[in-house]
Amino acid sequence: MADHPILFLPGPTEVADELRAVMATRLVGHRSASFVAVAKDVCARLGGLFKTAEPAVFENCTATALMEASIRNLVPRHGRTLHLVCGAFSERWQLISAACGRVTEAMAVPLGCAHDPAALRERLRAGPPVDAVCVTHNETATGVIEPLAELAAVVRSVAPDTLVLADVVTSLGGAELRFDDWGLDVAFAGTQKCLALPPGLCVYAVSARGRERAANVDERGFLLDFVRAIPLTAAGQSIATPCVPLVLALQRQLQRIATEGLDARLRRHRAMRDRTHAWAADKGYAPFVGDVAARSPTVSCIDARGADVAALAERASGAGFKIDQGYGPLKGKAFRIGHMGDHDVAGLERLLAAL
Ligand SMILES: Cc1ncc(COP(=O)(O)O)c(C=O)c1O
Incomplete structure (x- = not known):
């Protein structure tokens, strides 16, 4: 739509x-x-x-x-x-x-x-x-x-x-x-x-x-x-x-x-997390969660390092995507990308390209 x-x-x-x-x-x-x-x-x-x-x-x-x-x-x-x-x-x-x-x-x-x-x-x-x-x-x-x-x-x-x-x-x-x-x-x-x-x-x-x-x-x-x-x-x-x-x-x-298989589903979520963090590093952002083992496979929280989070969300919005601008005290500082459910790496790539 x-x-x-x-x-x-x-x-x-x-x-x-x-x-x-x-x-x-x-x-x-x-x-x-x-x-x-x-x-x-x-x-x-x-x-x-x-x-x-x-x-x-x-x-x-x-x-x-x-x-x-x-x-x-x-x-x-x-x-x-x-x-x-x-x-x-x-x-x-x-x-x-x-x-x-x-x-x-x-x-x-x-x-x-x-x-x-x-x-x-x-x-x-x-x-x-x-x-x-x-x-x-x-x-x-x-x-x-x-x-x-x-x-x-x-x-x-x-x-x-x-x-x-x-x-x-x-x-x-x-x-x-x-x-x-x-x-x-x-x-x-x-x-x-x-x-x-x-x-x-x-x-x-x-x-x-x-x-x-x-x-x-x-x-x-x-x-x-x-x-x-x-x-x-x-x-x-x-x-x-x-x-x-x-x-x-x-x-x-x-x-x-x-039909997908639960293991395959969990692998797909981990792949989306890894791709999101690789993209964030490439763009000069930082992971909000320092410990790699503690990084969620379903939602990535990215420290914007002072970048304009509202503008980023606006860019996403203009391209037909919705991301989160940070929860509570992190609003405007660390944005979140939810890569859960039926999302896959190919769809995530389209969002990341837009961002
Ligand atoms: C970890 C966690 N617990 C509880 C809730 C509350 O869920 P609900 O809004 O369905 O009551 C949420 C909602 O985002 C959540 O992320």
Whole structure:
């Protein structure tokens, strides 16, 4: 479409024509046998995406609702949470926990850095004990990917009763994630990021340990009460009316991901990250994330080194592309290119040529 700027944002991102066509089909009832079969198939396929044998399900809501629900389900009233803060979204999670009446603590690192598992080990050993450690796998605001496997391993070995809650909003389907192997207890993502669908659904997985914990926590709410919602949704019997067009499109997208192959999909994301950083270096910009291992495969944050970010975004816009001009305190200083979902290197090259 001539008047549609191609979205290289860190979400929402481009939605393929094939998926838009699925969403435009006529509605079916959500209790019909055909839709129940779709819902069950979606849940089964989500397990493969999270790499879990635990139930994985969906709900009509944004990821922020799951940030809240994971606290309300898995941390007792007045319980303690430790938040690994490295940017705006990890910080938001701490605010949500506090708003839910939990006692929160932040372990913060400077913007552009990831957490050191050794520092987490030290903190957990030194106490006080916490009910949950909350990790934002991919901090979208700064383009940092946390060493989630290592951080979770530290929690498992030092504090076996502490749960690991992971925001995988901009990593699920774009970066390596192994829910079971890494010993995660909750992970959740919205559809508008690496799943390349419109916003509106959140997908999540909860471990057996997490579900047991939830069963003993009061005031879990209703719609996102894990004890009630997970078995019903996995059986295709959602509590409330699901967004039928989005669920149908999610099924098609999960089939498309299976056709591409998850490993190939993750390689494609890494290739886009590497190409973006090579371009940035060539143009005299600097990576905002110094540590190569901490550079996200789904969103690159580039230090403009004083260049006019608004003018750059304007140039992109004139050529039919949309990029982000920096989040929060980084606005105008470090711009972000979201290379997630169904974008590929060839499309990215067109954006970079325009920039
Ligand atoms: C890492 C991360 N967590 C949470 C959110 C919140 O997602 P939503 O706006 O779908 O609630 C975002 C949104 O960009 C995000 O990037």
